[in-house]
Amino acid sequence: MIHIDEISACKSDYMELLILGDEQEEMIMKYLDRGRLFVLKDDDKVCAVCVVTDEGDFTLELKNIAVSEKVQRHGFGRALISFTESKFAGAFKRLIVGTGDSPLTVPFYEKCGFRKCGVIKNFFIDNYDHPIIEAGVQLCDMICFEKELSEDHGTDREGIAEIR
Incomplete structure (x- = not known):
């Protein structure tokens, strides 16, 4: 059975999974304490995590989302985003x-309904102490996305129901 819990203590216990979403522990520690950490479990096994922060002006930022490599492409990431939108x-x-x-x-x-809203040039080069390589390509610029949160999203748990 799938459930999502908020973790308020010992957040760094999830560092191994958080590192999948953000490769440098120093960067994670900049937002982990002020962020809200959510953990998705399937039959009490941790499958995915996300951290969100209040950025002011009614804006919530998804700082980190990571799915265990063993269960990627099973809908857990999409479920965490749907949960975040609802909550x-x-x-x-x-x-x-x-x-x-x-x-x-x-x-x-993009499949989760986000739209591109900007680019931060050289973000990964300027802020990380090592090259970040994904899909064989070194990451340089940060691509910024946004999604409007509608109040009628409310209790939509569709993302969790569709897993499997």
Whole structure:
């Protein structure tokens, strides 16, 4: 059975999985304490995590989302995004996320209904102490996406129901 829990203590216990979504622990620690960590479990086995932060002006940022390599492409990432939208739709107007210009992540966010809203040049070069390689390509620029949160999204748990 799939369920999502918020973790408020010992967040760094999930670092092994968080590193899949953001390859540098130092960067994760910049937002982990101020963020809200959610863990998706299937039959009590941790499958995915996400961290969201309040960026002010009714904007919620998805700082990290990671799915265990063993269960990627099973809908867990999409379920966490759907859960986040449902949970925060009344309190926030938009959800933003920044990612590398990668053929693995850009299509994922587009399929989840995000639209491109900007680029931060050389983000990965300027902020990480090592090259970030994804799908054989070094990431340079951060691609910014946004999605409006509608209040009628409310209790939509469709993303979780569609897993499997």
